Amino acid sequence: xxxxxxxxxxxxxxxTLAACKQEHTIPNQNRVGYSAWRTQxxxxxxxxxxxxxxxxxxxxxxxxxxGILQHTACEEAPLAICNYVIESDHxxxxxxxxxxxxxxxxxxxxxxxxxxxxxxxxxxxxxxxxHALEQMSDDNWFQAATHSGSVETGKWYDVKLxxxxxxxxxxxxxxxxxxxxxxQINN
Numbered sequence: 731x732x733x734x735x736x737x738x739x740x741x742x743x744x745x746t747l748a749a750c751k752q753e754h755t756i757p758n759q760n761r762v763g764y765s766a767w768r769t770q771x772x773x774x775x776x777x778x779x780x781x782x783x784x785x786x787x788x789x790x791x792x793x794x795x796x797g798i799l800q801h802t803a804c805e806e807a808p809l810a811i812c813n814y815v816i817e818s819d820h821x822x823x824x825x826x827x828x829x830x831x832x833x834x835x836x837x838x839x840x841x842x843x844x845x846x847x848x849x850x851x852x853x854x855x856x857x858x859x860x861h862a863l864e865q866m867s868d869d870n871w872f873q874a875a876t877h878s879g880s881v882e883t884g885k886w887y888d889v890k891l892x893x894x895x896x897x898x899x900x901x902x903x904x905x906x907x908x909x910x911x912x913x914q915i916n917n
Contacts, residue, residue, distance in 0.1 A: 760816040760840065761812055761813075761842040761843075762821075762838070762840045762842060763786075763809060764827075764836075764838065764839060765790075765809050765839050766805075766832070766834065766835075767852070768805065769804060769829060769831065770802055770830040770831040771828065771830055771832075771835075772798050772799065772801075773798070773828075774797055774799070774886075776799065777822075777824045785799065786810070788811055789808050789809050790808020792808065809839065819893065820893065820894045821893055822891065822893075823838060823840060823889075823891040824890050826888055826889070827853070828885060829882070830883070834855055834857070835858055835861075837850050837851065837853070838850065838853075846866065846868050847868070849865045849898075850866070851863060851898075853879070853881050854881040859878070859879075859880060860878050861877045861878075862876045863875040863876075863900070872913065877907050879907065881902075887902055889901070896911050896912040897909075897910070
């Protein structure tokens with residue numbers, strides 16, 4: 731009897747921990763947003779941004795001018811998060827993004843739960859030498875995938891991101907850059 735009870739407790743604990751880990755990889759309520767790294771950037775024609783009006787400026791120096799969302803300083807990890815909650819783990823994000831000044835590129839935030847739990851699509855990271863699909867959990871960063879590439883200063887890029895559960899696809903100007911599965915992050 732004691733062995734069965736111990737097994738049951740261990741099984742329930744394992745299932746609970748797995749559910750907690752899964753929650754941070756694939757939340758069933760999502761928000762999306764925009765970021766940068768020590769770089770000034772602009773975003774326009776953002777979907778779902780038009781549904782939400784002004785985004786929540788979680789951190790950093792942001793402005794909204796004539797429908798263009800701009801990060802106007804060279805700060806680390808500023809966050810502007812759309813107020814629109816996506817009630818699904820299947821969604822698509824579209825926007826046009828531009829690097830205005832600085833050493834890196836632009837970042838699309840997705841699967842946002844809070845400032846310590848989200849994913850990001852980082853175009854022009856690592857000194858503008860690569861693109862990365864990154865996951866954050868409890869202030870720990872994990873690169874799920876990288877791809878060589880850079881972005882030009884002053885050029886507008888079309889960005890499309892589709893999320894289907896733990897599967898992520900990302901395009902930069904109609905080029906498929908990522909077709910990946912998000913990883914479980916062990917905290």
